[in-house]
Amino acid sequence: MNFTFEVFEKTRGFFKIFLDQLSLDELNKIPSGYNNNIIWNIAHIIATEQVLIYKLSGVPMLVSDDFVNAYKKGSKPEADVTQEDVNLIKELLTETAKQTKINYDNNAFVNFPEYTPETTGTTIHDIDEALTFVLFHEGLHLGIVKSLLKSVKL
Numbered sequence: 001m002n003f004t005f006e007v008f009e010k011t012r013g014f015f016k017i018f019l020d021q022l023s024l025d026e027l028n029k030i031p032s033g034y035n036n037n038i039i040w041n042i043a044h045i046i047a048t049e050q051v052l053i054y055k056l057s058g059v060p061m062l063v064s065d066d067f068v069n070a071y072k073k074g075s076k077p078e079a080d081v082t083q084e085d086v087n088l089i090k091e092l093l094t095e096t097a098k099q100t101k102i103n104y105d106n107n108a109f110v111n112f113p114e115y116t117p118e119t120t121g122t123t124i125h126d127i128d129e130a131l132t133f134v135l136f137h138e139g140l141h142l143g144i145v146k147s148l149l150k151s152v153k154l
Helices: 001-020 025-026 036-059 067-071 081-107 127-152
Strands: none
Touching: 001 036, 001 081, 001 127, 025 036, 025 081, 036 067, 036 081, 036 127
């Protein structure tokens, strides 16, 4: 699983670069043809990882229910985020990834129920498969962020 967590950390690092380099206006802009923005996609990957790994395992999430509700599948940006929000999301990108590895290494996720995400329709049977799905999901949203970036930077 070292490889999985290495990819997880590096992918989160790519998202962090966007937060470091883009203005609040760029992060909040919803380009024509889209229903969300760069910051929503970045926060969404955190919320999704927390639900898939922690909530399904019965382990307390590292983020609030309000955070999850704001960025879960089917939600959309309701208001512009502030710099304080960006700072929190930036911290969560790093800290949740680190803590997930620690918790994984300490066997915290042993009670993982089967779950079938709509995204792929394939059933996740255990924590290792859940982590693989999280990497797929984050890669998908990295592509979406890169697409949004082209529209935001015009």
